[in-house]
Amino acid sequence: MVFISLTTGYVGPVGDRLISIYERLLSAFGPQDWWPGDSPFEVCAGAILTQNTNWENVRRAISNLKNKDLLRPRAIHELSRESLALIIRPAGYYNVKAGRLKNFVAFLIDEFGGNLDTMFSMGLETLRPMLLDIKGIGPETADSILLYAGELPSFVVDVYTIRALMRHDFIDGDADYEGVRSLFMDHLPADVELYNEYHALWVALGKSLCKKTKPRCEECPLSGI
């Protein structure tokens, strides 16, 4: 099926399991067509703004930036943190996130002349540790930028992924970010479209059924897997 055309080799029994989970999610929710962003830079900004924040509030903050023609690296670099904070206010944590956005664009401008194509041409293994060195860019934000803005095959793990995997006993309670990311990357082909869709499907599951409180487990497409 889809799996065969994506596969570069045998991915093992764990990979087979991960693929069957993927196929169930895809059947239940359909293709998600992420990321909601008109440009790679918008995706980078969205990845920072959505930290622990619902997407609707992020969308408002991005809309504010667009309306002022400020959704550009140079523009954000030249804005004061205080001014930027007021503009992204709907996203919450606005003082923190204004600093984080400016940290990212300072890195982008200093290291790559403000050019995202140049940044992503560094490749996954080189770029990921560089992104993680930026204050305010943690593993989930870095992987979201790499995968959804750069189209580099870095699997994104989030609270929804962890929660669902724990509820189905695929991972235990002390599982950390890198461990769960490795679970996917060590057993699946390094395929951008697969990683894109798979993460988006975990989010679809987490928002609709596998919620923090009052999960609707009886409707779970993964029951009995």
Place this chain on the structure above:
DNA sequence: GTCCTGTGTT
């Protein structure tokens, strides 16, 4: 473990 914060839901 605690802090950072607006907006919608319960």
Place this chain on the structure above:
DNA sequence: AACACCGGAC
């Protein structure tokens, strides 16, 4: 009024 929201720094 309390909780939840595609985290990360300290």
